[in-house]
Amino acid sequence: MSAPARDPGPARPGALAAYATVTAAYWAFMLSDGALRMLVLLHFDRLGFTPIQIAWLFLGYEVAGIATNLSAGWLALRFGLTATLYAGLALQVAALAALARLDPGWGIAASVAYVMAAQALSGVAKDLTKMSSKSAVKLLAPGAEGGLFRWVAVLTGSKNAVKGVGFFLGAALLAGVGFRPAICAMALALAAILLAAALFMPPGLPAGKKGARFGEVFSRDPRINRLSAARLFLFGARDVWFVVGIPVYFEAALSDGTAAGHRLAFFLVGGFMALWVIGYGAVQALAPRLLRARDRPEPEIAAAARRWVGGLTLIPLALAVLAAVGGAPSDGLTLVLALGLLLFGFVFAVNSSLHSYLILAFTSAERVTMDVGFYYMSNAAGRLLGTLLSGLSYQLGGLPLCLATAGALAGLSWLSLGRRAGDTGQAA
DSSP, X not given: OOOOOOOOOSOOTTHHHHHHHHHHHHHHXXXXXXXXXXXXXXXXXXXXXXXXXXXXXXXXXXXXXXXHHHHHHHHHHHHBHHHHHHHHHHHHHHHXXXXXXXXXXXXXXXXXXXXXXXXXXXXXXXXXXXXXXXXHHHHHSOOGGGHHHHHHHHHXXXXXXXXXXXXXXXXXXXXXXXXXXXXXXXXHHHHHHHHHHHHHXXXXXXXXXXXXXXXXXXXXXXXXXXXXXXXXXXXXXXXXXXXXXXXXXXXXXXXXXXXXXXXXXXXXXXXXXXXXXXXXXXXXXXXXXXXXXXXXXXXXXXXXXXXXXXXXXXXXXXXXXXXXXXXSOOHHHHHHHHHHHHHHHHHHHHHHHHHHHHHHHHSOTXXXXXXXXXXXXXXXXXXXXXXXXXXXXXXXXXXXXXXXXXXXXXXXXXXXXXXXXHHHHHHO
């Protein structure tokens, strides 16, 4: 059994104000991130890009996330958490400004390359912001009576709910004002948020320190390494259907092929994706209460992570069978898939919240930026794997293969946490 995490006691004076400011900046970023994903996906789907070509648009975003998370922990230790937070927001503004200059007259190859580069910049921005925000929770949260789990659950759950609103916002902006005006409005709004955060950030986050070595980013704790592997496959299992498969399938199922039909489908697809992510965020925020984490020791919570991902594995496999039997898109099949994926979202959210707590419980205050960065590098690798397999599996085998691949990846996440529940507590 692992040793109990060191209790940092009550939150420091000013910690709540710093936590609130970090959370507000993170919310603003995730609103733009969700909106941008739907804008890019639906805009290029309407232009006639294939599922694989659409998947390529997001590869730069995911590859950049891997590299960024590997170095972000060291950057935060060297230059301070506020510096990496501001850098993330500023780079997202730059990425949006670059996308606003996309020329509709460019060919497919040039458009894909340009959007990949802009999305790569957005990926760097997202993971700098995420690492800064999640690490801040470890340093600011009270340790008594499950305070760490509650604070990280609120941050993670609320940001995903906000990102879900961003999905709907992106689809609505595309249908209402078009691609370029939507991008420009988002860039201006996020720049204003960055300025406000820089002006009003209270003290409470550590400054950088000289002498931090880059080699320290690699964890020697087997619990963190196994949890990181499980995180990789968990997010691969989500993104393999989330990035391309389901949005493209639903758009085809819900549109009649006319311009008005496409606009209606954009609203419906964006609404479903928003509902999924908002519900996912709400469940994450409630996870400590659902799991009764306040009264349970850390090893018991760690063991629960394996049981929950075992249950998750069954859902996409069952949906894959239904999609294969159902054949061509129909209203009934679309409804069943939507309900099944909402169930997937509930179980996935509990898994994700468990992981977000465990990485902070397993690490120390001295190594938090390093271990969180390494862990989210695995998260980004999982999204990259899921993104690649999303376009490829949908192109080769349609939605049934897409969902079956999600089930296989969830099974690998289950295996990563160890053969026995006790292994998870020792080496999750």
